[in-house]
Amino acid sequence: MATITYRQALRDTLRAEMLRDDDVLLMGEEIGVFEGSYKITEGLLKEFGERRVRDTPIAEEGFVGAAIGAAMLGLRPVVEIMTINFSLLALDQIVNHAAKIYGMFGGQKPVPMVIRTPGGGGQQLGATHSQNVELYYSFVPGLKVVAPSTPLDAAALLKAAIRDDDPVLFLENLALYNTKGEVPDDIADVAPAEIGRAAVTREGTDITIIGYSRMAHVAAEVAEKLAAEGVSAEVVDLRSLRPLDRETIVASVRKTGSAVVAEDDWLTYGIGAEIAATIQEGAFDWLDAPVRRVAMAEVPLPYSKPLELAALPSADSLLTAVRETLRATGRPTLETVR
Numbered sequence: 001m002a003t004i005t006y007r008q009a010l011r012d013t014l015r016a017e018m019l020r021d022d023d024v025l026l027m028g029e030e031i032g033v034f035e036g037s038y039k040i041t042e043g044l045l046k047e048f049g050e051r052r053v054r055d056t057p058i059a060e061e062g063f064v065g066a067a068i069g070a071a072m073l074g075l076r077p078v079v080e081i082m083t084i085n086f087s088l089l090a091l092d093q094i095v096n097h098a099a100k101i102y103g104m105f106g107g108q109k110p111v112p113m114v115i116r117t118p119g120g121g122g123q124q125l126g127a128t129h130s131q132n133v134e135l136y137y138s139f140v141p142g143l144k145v146v147a148p149s150t151p152l153d154a155a156a157l158l159k160a161a162i163r164d165d166d167p168v169l170f171l172e173n174l175a176l177y178n179t180k181g182e183v184p185d186d187i188a189d190v191a192p193a194e195i196g197r198a199a200v201t202r203e204g205t206d207i208t209i210i211g212y213s214r215m216a217h218v219a220a221e222v223a224e225k226l227a228a229e230g231v232s233a234e235v236v237d238l239r240s241l242r243p244l245d246r247e248t249i250v251a252s253v254r255k256t257g258s259a260v261v262a263e264d265d266w267l268t269y270g271i272g273a274e275i276a277a278t279i280q281e282g283a284f285d286w287l288d289a290p291v292r293r294v295a296m297a298e299v300p301l302p303y304s305k306p307l308e309l310a311a312l313p314s315a316d317s318l319l320t321a322v323r324e325t326l327r328a329t330g331r332p333t334l335e336t337v338r
Contacts, residue, residue, distance in 0.1 A: 002185050007177040009151035010040045010116075012187040013158045014078065018048055020188075021076065024162060025052040027067055028080030037082050038118065038177055064090035064115065068098050068167075071113040076162055084119035084171070085131050098167040099142030110165040114158070118172040120214060120264055121312050127300035130308075132265035137169045138241040138274075144195055145241040147171040149216035151181040153239060156193035163192060171241075173214045173264070196243035200252060204234030207326055208252045208259040210275055212238035215262040215313065222318045231326065241271060249275060250282035257288040258329050260321045262313060267295035289328035292321045 004012070018024045030037055032045040032055040045053040056063035060081055067077040081087045087094065098111050121130040138145045144166050148154040154172075161168035184190055201216070202223050211219040216237040223233040236252050238245065253259045259279055261272040272293040279291050297311040 001182040003180050003182055004151055005177065006151045006154055006172075006179050006181070007038065007040060009155045009181075009183055009187070010158060010172070011042055011044075013155045013190070014041065015044060015047070016188045017159060017162045018044070018052060021162075023074065024076045024078065025054065025070070026078050026080065027054045027056055027063055029056055029058055029063075029082055031055060031080050036080065038174075040080065040116075060086050060089040061093055064093040065097070067113050068093060068101070068111055071111045071167075072101065072109045076112050076114075078114045078116060078162060081115060081117040083129055084117045084133055085129055087115065087117055088133070088136075091136070094137065094143070094167075094169075095140050099140050102166070103142060111167045112165045114161045114168050114170050116158075116170045116172065118174050118177075120173040120175055121296070121301045121308060123174050124303060124305055124308060126303045130301040132263075132296075134169070134171055134241060135265060135269065135271055138244075138271065140242075142167070143242060144168045145171065146195055146239060147173075147213040147241055148239060149176065149211075149213050149237055151179070152183050152190065153193065153199070153237075155183055155187055155190045157195065157239065159190060160192035160195050164195065168195070171213060175214050176217075179217070193239070196240045196245055198239055198245035198248040199237045200234060200248065201237045202233065202235040204232040204256060206232045206256060206258075207322060208234045208236060208249075208256045209262065209318070209322065210236045210238065210249060210252075210259060211262040212241065212271070213264065215264055215318075218313070218315050218318055219262055221315050222322060225315075225319060226322065233322070238271075238275075244274065244278070246278045246282065249278055253279050253283040254286040257286055258291075258325050259287075260292045260294060260318065260325055262294045262318050263296075264313060265296060266298055267293055268298060270295055288330070289325050292325050294318045294321045
C-alpha cells in the first residue's frame, strides 16, 4: 500500500481511466496548460494531448452542454468546474438536460458524464466561493451525487462514476485535497465502489454520528475523543448523497438508539434534514433521544477568518451536540459524558 494525498488519488485515477478507455476525456477551465487550479490534472495534457484534455472558455453552461452532447454520442467526458459555486451557471444544463435526457427519450440515449467540482469553506474565499450547494443536485432524479472523504474512496468512487452510464456529480472539498490515506501501490488495482453505499467507518454501540466529505473526518475525530471518555460512537460516512443508503443509516441507529448528523452546508432544508426524516421513518421506535443536526450558520460565509471559522461546523460543535444527545438518552452508563 502507498500513502498519498486525496489530490494525488484523483489525478492518478483520472490517468488510469484514460489509459483504460480511449473514450474518457477531460474538459474544463485551465485543466490543460495550467494543469488545473488544484493541480488534479497535472501532466495529463502532456501525456494525452489536446484531443483528450480540453481547455475550455470561462463559460460553464457552454462546456457542460458540450460534454452532454459528447456523452450522448458515446464518449465519457469528465468535466471539472472550478468550484461548485460556478456550477450554478450551468444549472439548466445539469438539471434540465443531463438529468432528464435518458428518461425523456425512453432510454435511447444515456448520458455517461462526470462533473467534478470542489466546495467548502475555511479557505477565506468569501461567500460566493465557499458554498456547499450539493442539496440542489441531490434533490434531482436522474443525477447521481457522490462525496468521498478519503483518497481510497475518491479513487473507487471516481472510477465508478466514470464507468456509470448516468450523469454523476462528484463532490470534492477544498479542505480534503492535502489529506492523506492508504491506497494500493497501483491505483489501477482499486475496485470501483458501489454508488449508493455508505460505509460504517467505526463500529460503536452508544450513538451514531453521520457525516460525509469533510464532516466524515470531523465525525471520526469526535468519535476518538468520545472513546477516551468511555463512549462508543459509531461513525457512518455517507459517501453517496443520491442514491442515499437509507438501509445502513437505519440499521446503525437501530443499534445505537441515538444519532447526530453533521454537514457542511446550511441547516435549513439540508441533507441532514433528509437523514433525520429517514431515521424517523425507519428507526423511530429505537430512538432514545431526538436526532440532532450540526451544520453551518445560516449566513453567507464571512471573509473574516475568525468569523468564517465561527460559522463553520467544527469538532467542538459536533462534540457538544453528541454530548447533549447522550445526556438526553438518560442512560446511566453514560454518566462519564460531561
